[in-house]
Amino acid sequence: MSTTELAEIPFFPPDLFEGDRAVLLRLLRETGTSASQRFILGEQTAAFERELGESLGGAEVVACGSGTSALTLVLAAMEVGPGDEVVVPAFGCAPLASSVLSVGARPVFADIDPWTMVIDPLAAAERIGPRTKALLPAHMFSVMADLPAFAELARRHGLRLLEDSAVAQGGVLEGRPAGLWGEAGVYSFVQVKTFGMPGEGGAVVTRDAELGRAVRMLRNHGQDGRTRFTHHRIGWNSRFDELQAAFQRHRLPGLADRLSRRAAIARYYTERFAPLAERGVLAPPPGTEGRCFYVYTLLAERREALRAHLARRGVASHAYYPQALPRQPAFAPYVLPGDGWPAAERAAERALSIPVYPHLTDGQIVRIADAVCDFPFN
Known part of the structure; x- marks a missing residue:
């Protein structure tokens, strides 16, 4: 073996984007010197949303500040709030529960499959009660959750279905991409994810145009994008960076x-x-x-x-x-x-x-x- 092979193998390498260094520097200059001077939610973000949506078969994509904020925005767009309960996995990343709490609802924890480590549909069914408003299954590590079972569970009980696909971009189950089994799904673009970038970011993906419009408004302080400083809803600051959008467009192919x-x-x-x-x-x-x-x-x-x-x-x-x-x-x-x-x-x-x-x-x-x-x- 060479000296390189004998070196320590990091869990995530520090040079994830070294091969794209020249492109990133060029995009930084182009973004900073653009006549439009739009550093957030500009033409690069719009193009990135369109291209990612096309790669998913025509889905609506709303780029957000993080995968975590994407979860919160969808829950708010679904009008999940105080007095509601959301069934979430008992094992996983903190935003599964914190996003529910951030909109005033209560997370109800369901157990997981002992081998795949994804939420067990039977355990989730046992947690459904009179206040349950939504199901929030999450894909874990390398296995997608049983979304056909969750889709049926949501249909049978009249519940909203939000898919946490933050780690699963690129996964496909029964011909359907991760993120598009529920009413909406979310991706995370943090550095180490399958479609990571050198910074924070995420996206909501949906085939529900109305839900997409609501999320688009909520990510920008409740503004509709047509008239600045007119706030139709209480929203958040979860806007996407133009440099990162340009970089993700470069890496998508x-x-x-x-x-x-x-x-x-x-x-x-x-x-x-x-x-x-x-x-x-x-x-x-x-x-x-x-x-x-x-x-x-x-x-x-x-x-x-x-x-x-x-x-x-x-x-x-x-x-x-x-x-x-x-x-x-x-x-x-x-x-x-x-x-x-x-x-x-x-x-x-x-x-x-x-x-x-x-x-x-x-x-x-x-x-x-x-x-x-x-x-x-x-």
């Missing part, structure tokens, strides 16, 4: 190839790790249907020992969400006494993610897999 590389790496890992299930390390389910390889996450009985072993081998790893959401101090006040989420709490103890970003070399991929397989299981 290469997204499919980057996603394909992620999937190929994941396929190799899954094949290598299949024999480890009987030894306490469980890989994600195999296959490509409903997959979105943002990160590749193992379930390890001895997670901390495995993490230390990988570090000694020069492989960085990361334990996401080491505490179930309802056990977090911020959200514990909204939990009913005696409630429990055993699968979520097991995942919080066992989940360990390893590198899967597209510019890993073949040698690095083999080295990572070798390190996992060489773990002393006994």
